Amino acid sequence: MLSTKIKFLSLGIIGTSLFIIQSCSKDSSGATGWEYNNPKNGGYLNIDYSEQETGPGLVLIEGGTFTMGRTEQEIQHDWDNMPRRVTVSSFYLDQTEITNQFYRDYLYWLKRVYDVDYPDVARKATPDTLVWRDKLAFMEPYVEYYLRHPAYKNYPVVGVNWLQANDYCAWRTDRVNENILVREGILKMDPVGQVADNNFNTDAYLSGQYEGLVKSDLEDLDPSKGDGATRKVKMEDGIFLPRYRLPTEAEWEFAALGLIGNTSEELITERRLYPWNGHILRNADDSFKGEMMANFKRGRGDNMGTSGKLNDNADITGEVTAYWPNDYGLYNMAGNVNEWVMDVYRPLTPEDVSDFRAFRGNVYKTVTRNEDNTVADKDDLGNIKYRDVTEGESAERRNYRKADNINYLDGDKESSSSYESEDNDDEALSKIMYEFGATSMINNRSRVYKGGSWKDRAYYMSPCTRRFLDERLSTEHIGFRCAMTRVGSPVGLGGGKKK
Numbered sequence: 001m002l003s004t005k006i007k008f009l010s011l012g013i014i015g016t017s018l019f020i021i022q023s024c025s026k027d028s029s030g031a032t033g034w035e036y037n038n039p040k041n042g043g044y045l046n047i048d049y050s051e052q053e054t055g056p057g058l059v060l061i062e063g064g065t066f067t068m069g070r071t072e073q074e075i076q077h078d079w080d081n082m083p084r085r086v087t088v089s090s091f092y093l094d095q096t097e098i099t100n101q102f103y104r105d106y107l108y109w110l111k112r113v114y115d116v117d118y119p120d121v122a123r124k125a126t127p128d129t130l131v132w133r134d135k136l137a138f139m140e141p142y143v144e145y146y147l148r149h150p151a152y153k154n155y156p157v158v159g160v161n162w163l164q165a166n167d168y169c170a171w172r173t174d175r176v177n178e179n180i181l182v183r184e185g186i187l188k189m190d191p192v193g194q195v196a197d198n199n200f201n202t203d204a205y206l207s208g209q210y211e212g213l214v215k216s217d218l219e220d221l222d223p224s225k226g227d228g229a230t231r232k233v234k235m236e237d238g239i240f241l242p243r244y245r246l247p248t249e250a251e252w253e254f255a256a257l258g259l260i261g262n263t264s265e266e267l268i269t270e271r272r273l274y275p276w277n278g279h280i281l282r283n284a285d286d287s288f289k290g291e292m293m294a295n296f297k298r299g300r301g302d303n304m305g306t307s308g309k310l311n312d313n314a315d316i317t318g319e320v321t322a323y324w325p326n327d328y329g330l331y332n333m334a335g336n337v338n339e340w341v342m343d344v345y346r347p348l349t350p351e352d353v354s355d356f357r358a359f360r361g362n363v364y365k366t367v368t369r370n371e372d373n374t375v376a377d378k379d380d381l382g383n384i385k386y387r388d389v390t391e392g393e394s395a396e397r398r399n400y401r402k403a404d405n406i407n408y409l410d411g412d413k414e415s416s417s418s419y420e421s422e423d424n425d426d427e428a429l430s431k432i433m434y435e436f437g438a439t440s441m442i443n444n445r446s447r448v449y450k451g452g453s454w455k456d457r458a459y460y461m462s463p464c465t466r467r468f469l470d471e472r473l474s475t476e477h478i479g480f481r482c483a484m485t486r487v488g489s490p491v492g493l494g495g496g497k498k499k
Contacts, residue, residue, distance in 0.1 A: 043221030049238045052487050055176055058092035059329050060492045061255045068253055068358070069350050071273050072462040080347040081464050086355045088254040090490035093247060094481035096320035096331045097156035097339065098168065100147055103127065106168055109175070114381065117196045121381065125167060127159035131476040142316065142476070154319045156337045156479040162246075162447045162471035165340050165480040169244040172482060177202045177240045181212075186233060188213035196380065202240060203384035205232065207367075207375040210382070247483035249343040249448050249466065250358040256334065256451065256463035261327025273462055275326040275333045281458055283324070294323055294335030294461055295454050303454070316476075317454050334461035337479035338449045345446040345468035346410040362405045364389045406444050445471045453477035 028035045029044065036046035054060060069083035110122035132142040146152050147159070160168075178200040181187040187200075190213040194200065204210040217230035218237070225231075233239050247255070262270045262277070273279050276293055283291045292312035297303055305311030314322065317336055325331045343349070344361040353360055368376040368385040376385050388403035395401070409415050416433055434442040446468045452461035455477050459465065469478070 037221060039221045039223045043223060045221065045236060047236065047238050051489060051492065053180075053241060054492075055092065055241050055244070055484055057094050057096070057482075058484055059095045060486065061088075061091050061093050061251070061328055062260065062492075063088040063090040063254070063486075063490055064260075066254055066257065066259055066268070067271075068250055069464055071271060071464045072459060075459060078347065080350070081466050082350045084350050084355070086250055086353075086358045088250050089357055090486040090492075091247070091251055092484040092486060093251070093255050093328075093330060094483070095325075095329060097337060097479045097481050098165075099154050099320055100157050101153040103157040103160070103168065104147070104153075106171055109171070112191070113194055113199050114196060118381065125164055127157060127164070128161075128474050129159055131159045131474055146316075154321070155317045156320055156332075158317070158337060158476050158479050159474045160340075160478070160480065161474040162340050162469075164474075165246060168480075169246060169482050172244045173241070174200055174202050176244070177205075180239060180241070181233065184239060185216050186214070186218070186239075188215045197378060197382040199382045201378070201382045201384065202243075203367075204378050204382055206235060206240075207378075207384055208232065209375070209378050209384070242485045242487060244482040244484055246340055246342045246480060248357070248359045249341045249349075249450065250353075251483060252339065252341045252450055253463045255328055255330060256326070258326035258328050258330070258333070275330075275463065276324070281461075292323070294332065294452070296335045296452055296458055296461055297455050298458075314454060333451060333463065335452050335456075336454060337451070338453045338456070338460075338467070338477055339451045340478060340480040341448050341450060343448045344406050344444060345442060345448045345466070347442070348410050352409045360406065360408075360410075362400075364394075364400065364403045364405070366393075411444075441470070442468070447471045449478050 027037070027046075029046075034041055034044055036044050038044075065085060065087045067083050068086045069081045071083075107122055107126060110125055114121040127147055129143045129147055132139040132146065146155070147157070178187070181200075182189055190200075193213065198210075200210060200212060205212075217232060220229035220231040222229065222231075256275050257272050258275050259268050259272065262268055262272065270277060274281075274293070278284060281293055281296075283289060283293055295312045295314045295318045298305070298311060304313065304315045312318070312323075312335075314336075318332075320336070321331050323332060323335070326333055342361055343359060346352070346360055349358075349360050365386040366389050368387050370376055378384050391402050394403075407415075411433055434440045436443040447470075448466050448468050450463065450466055452458075452465070460467075469475070
């Protein structure tokens with residue numbers, strides 16, 4: 001009897017050991033047991049992937065919960081930033097504002113690629129340098145020199161509207177992903193061949209509508225393709241980075257406050273009025289005591305202090321790495337220039353939005369396809385075409401029913417005092433609610449900007465403050481920086497869950 005028990009015990013140990021070995025194997029499926037990356041059994045693909053690469057210029061912002069909204073007095077009585085606790089997922093954000101040099105790189109590329117066939121492309125992307133003009137001030141030197149002169153190359157670009165900033169983000173995505181393919185030995189540099197629609201575009205490449213100068217495609221493990229078959233990079237390979245984009249208002253405010261520096265375990269030990277501790281605007285450290293923490297307008301007629309002892313050392317904007325970074329390592333999250341964020345402005349957004357990844361401005365789109373369901377040909381500039389999702393396509397969905405959700409709970413029929421009217425659609429009712437051009441400047445083109453600038457008083461340097469401007473307009477005090485979604489674990493460099 002004892003020997004029988006020992007036999008069963010031995011068999012159990014052996015079976016358990018085999019199960020553990022099979023389960024821990026990285027080369028076979030834990031669901032089916034089929035071996036991965038083997039063309040002999042069909043070529044099931046499993047990529048060895050550790051974590052997301054940090055894109056050029058970006059800093060990982062580890063997310064978490066915080067109280068979004070007012071930390072300063074409501075001096076304008078707009079009551080449009082009521083405090084609310086939300087959670088922000090981890091994401092990446094540019095360490096500095098986009099500089100004149102970075103933006104000129106973009107303009108140079110547009111001219112090189114499109115100027116022969118489509119000269120208007122670069123012209124439309126060019127910042128409006130006339131925003132510097134003031135009827136009662138001599139500002140022509142900035143009109144002429146600020147964008148182009150190398151003395152200002154490391155200063156933040158201004159005169160860029162919200163639409164132009166988004167176009168820059170899309171262009172940057174493609175240039176970074178193209179550079180990754182060149183670095184990985186998949187494509188060759190092709191500066192001469194990229195003209196008009198024959199330029200690298202991430203979406204076009206993934207849909208099979210861009211070839212490029214191929215150096216070495218990836219091995220195709222599909223046995224039906226034959227020995228020596230190759231394929232293009234797919235999203236499943238984990239080689240491409242997610243899109244560069246503008247940050248949401250919640251992301252920007254979370255990153256600007258930098259409360260990670262005031263967190264012990266799960267306790268936030270001190271709230272912040274600015275991206276630094278305390279309520280004063282000068283450095284309290286003994287080594288730099290009294291020096292300004294940001295670039296702003298101290299008072300009427302005082303842009304930089306007294307000759308011989310300039311307080312912030314900048315009459316207009318300053319270099320993007322001037323002043324002290326916050327606890328995430330981000331520069332100028334207060335002062336220097338205001339910054340565009342993705343959100344459409346609504347005064348009651350803080351009360352309406354979800355408490356996880358808060359954002360107002362969703363317009364759901366899908367790739368334009370032909371009748372045979374293939375992706376439609378790219379446009380004349382080399383971009384894949386997208387269209388709004390139709391109500392028919394989302395008729396059976398529970399989480400949304402239409403593409404444009406900008407007015408949801410604030411501007412749509414259900415939230416309007418004219419709910420009973422059958423003659424007005426959502427767009428008409430939103431105009432009734434806010435009387436654009438009569439009693440307010442709020443409409444679906446109103447985009448939020450944050451952060452305070454060189455010409456703002458200290459009040460606006462509090463990350464909680466929010467203002468808005470038409471997405472087609474630009475000023476001499478608004479710039480931007482790019483963000484990127486973090487995929488996978490919210491922490492970086494193998495700092496996973498503690499055991």
